[in-house]
Amino acid sequence: DPERARARLTPVRLGGATVQILAPEDLLLxxxxxxxxxxxxxLLWVGDVAALTQKGTMHWPDVTTRARSLGVARAVRLALVLARDLLGSDIAGEVAEWVSRDAAVSRLAAxxxxxxxxxxRLPAQGWERLGFYLKARERWRDKARSAFHLVATPTVAELTLVALPLGLRRLYYLLRPLRLAAKYAGRLWRAVRVRTVKDLLLRH
Incomplete structure (x- = not known):
């Protein structure tokens, strides 16, 4: 909830000025x-989690409550497990049992x-990232929303494909699924053709 997170902003001194930062619980989420x-x-991202959780300022009941209400409990559990396994970060005793409740976390961590x-390794592609992210979300409505977001939200590929005037920019939301359909239909057709040719060669 952006409004609640904004209400919990914490002032800190940085470079001679006072700036507002997220509360530790919100930053962990x-x-x-x-x-x-x-x-x-x-690995740097795991290090951020490790550094944040070792400060001793985390109010864990708030973390677990907010994580559950926002549907990111599995993602938080995974972050804590990675910080422990990769960087030796301790999981607070009061939250250790909560972290161990979700069996899917150990598979995602591995x-x-x-x-x-x-x-x-090559950079993760969109569908690979989506598959992992869907597994890291525990609620089906969040999985569906994430999948829809990937399919429907225009990217740089659509913006560079066609330069639409400002008044027609909403058409990019139609162009995105059409471009994806054409892209993956073409790949599927090529794969089927290759498989068919291989089958014919093997028969002869």
């Missing part, structure tokens, strides 16, 4: 959701660890 959305592609340390 954000870091967890961000990491899950991008398949925890950088997948993240394997991918994070592949030296020649």
């Amino acid at each position: 954000y870091l967890s959701a961000h990491g899950a959305k991008h398949l925890w592609a950088r 997948l993240t660890r394997r991918r994070l340390f592949i030296t020649d």
